[in-house]
Amino acid sequence: MTPEPPEPDATGPDPDPEARGVRLVRVLLVLTVVSGLIDAVSFLGLRHIFTANMTGNVLVIGFAAAGVPGFSVPHSVTSLGCFLAGAVAGGRVIHAVGSHRLWARTTLTVESALLAAAAVVAFAAPDEASGTVYSVIALTAFALGMRTATVRKLGVADLPTTVLTMTLTGLASESHAGGGHGTRFRRRAAAVAALFAGALLGAWLVIHHGLGPPLLLAALLSGALALTASGRP
Incomplete structure (x- = not known):
């Protein structure tokens, strides 16, 4: 099924949202990897919470x-509150900056x-220290809230980067077994x-090396995308 084109929006994506420097689908897939890293850190290293997946966090x-x-x-409430604050900040950036290249770059740089x-x-600081736990929760949740607001505005189907429920549903319900045509199966x-x-x-990384290495890797991946994803096509 071909999605309906989005309504014109001065701050929204171009008519072809996937043709922006490094192709947007690839960028969002890398950000999905980053989300996996962050939730591994938060759930395994920060006492069973999520800072990227807020569906799981509400359950927690x-x-x-x-x-x-x-x-x-x-x-958990700290994580949810900081995520929502990040989403508010992401919305403000989107509305303040007219070019999608600039607000995508800004969001990824901040992340x-x-x-x-x-x-x-x-x-x-030691992983178990209270200050470490709350600082990492606040910083990662805010970053992922800001990014999720941006990804939502980009509007690329099946790539929200933090959750998979609807992606998995589409994978099954629109498959040949579900009576569909396998739409966007690869994505x-x-x-x-x-x-x-x-x-x-x-x-x-968390099990063998602690919280620092996966967080540093996530930061490097986001930073690389900030430099490459917003260039000219």
């Missing part, structure tokens, strides 16, 4: 509020800087593989 808040051991209401700051905190499968790869790599 419910578990914590019910008194389930191993979950923290303050940590890279915040993730780098989180990496510095993780390298400088959807690539998104699943990207999040899996990020989570796998992030988990390995």
Whole structure:
């Protein structure tokens, strides 16, 4: 099924949203890998919360509020609040900057800087220290909230970069087995593989090397995209 073209928007994407320097789909797939890294850090290293996947985080808040051991209401609420603050900041950037190249570059630059700051905190202080935990939660959640607002505005189907429920649903329901034509099968499968790869790599790094290395890798990937994704086609 071919999606309807978006309504004209002075701050929105170009008619061909995938033809911008490094192709946008590839950029979003790399950002999906980054999300896997970040949620590996947050869930495994920050006491069972999410800072990229807010669907999971809302569930975690419910578990914590019910008194389930191993979950923290303050940590989860901090993550949710900082994510929403980041989304507000992302919306302000989108409306303040007219060119999609500039606001995409701005968002990715800020994300890279915040993730780098989180990496510095993780390298400088023990992973279990309260200040480390709250700082990394706040920095990563804000960064991912800002990025998610930008990705939502870009409007590329099946690549929200942080969650996969609708992507997996489309992969199954629009497959030949579901009576469809396999629309965007490669893109959807690539998104699943990207999040899996990020989570796998992030988990390995957290288990064997702590929080700093996966956060630094995430910062470097976002920074590289900030430099390459916004150039001229």
